[in-house]
Amino acid sequence: MARNDLSLRTRPAAVDLVYGRDVEVADWVARQLDLGPFTNSRAIGVSHKGALIAGVVYSPTTQRDMEMTLATTNRRWCTRRTIFHLLYYPFVVADMHRCSVLIRVSNERAIDLVTRLGFNREGLLREWFAPGEDAVICGLLRRDCKWIGRQ
Numbered sequence: 001m002a003r004n005d006l007s008l009r010t011r012p013a014a015v016d017l018v019y020g021r022d023v024e025v026a027d028w029v030a031r032q033l034d035l036g037p038f039t040n041s042r043a044i045g046v047s048h049k050g051a052l053i054a055g056v057v058y059s060p061t062t063q064r065d066m067e068m069t070l071a072t073t074n075r076r077w078c079t080r081r082t083i084f085h086l087l088y089y090p091f092v093v094a095d096m097h098r099c100s101v102l103i104r105v106s107n108e109r110a111i112d113l114v115t116r117l118g119f120n121r122e123g124l125l126r127e128w129f130a131p132g133e134d135a136v137i138c139g140l141l142r143r144d145c146k147w148i149g150r151q
Contacts, residue, residue: 015076017085018045018052029055032071042094044086046077053077056086064097065139066090070110083117084147091142098142102128102135114138118146 018025025043030036038057046054054077057069068090072078090096101119103110115121119138128135142148 014048015053015079015082016047017082018047018055021045025052025055026057028052029057029069029071032073033069035069038069042089044089046072046082048074048076054082058090058094060094060096061100065100066094066096066098067100067102070101078113080147087117087140087145087147091145091148096142098139100137100139102137104129105134105136111136111138118144120144 022041022043025045026038026041028045029043030038032055038059040059042058044056044058045052053074054070054072059067059069061067068086070086087099090099099119100122101114102125103114105124111121115138117140119140121136122139123137125135125137127133
């Protein structure tokens, strides 16, 4: 597999899901993406050999929508099992109708990844991140989420 290949792994990788450490995982995600601190959020981490390699922060925006913020440092996180759990939380546990992600327009790899996960490109938020730095908004409806089935 090429180093930059983001294809979904079918064989189990040596990764563990990290639950119950919301602040630690959210702070790690914020550092990776150079963002301010998250508040009123939940988070799930993915670790490899005891170190975080990915994290998702879940921030409810409305009673029906939850924003997901994902950061990764290693492609080992991207397994079918991990994706199932990362999408199970917002759609089943939190009972959300949809999830949204905001991605820098320049981050083509991330846009490609979420598109392959089933998210649809829905719009452009001009200068969302900073002057001259637009965001693409992508959304996934629970009924369209192939990872969790028809819950």
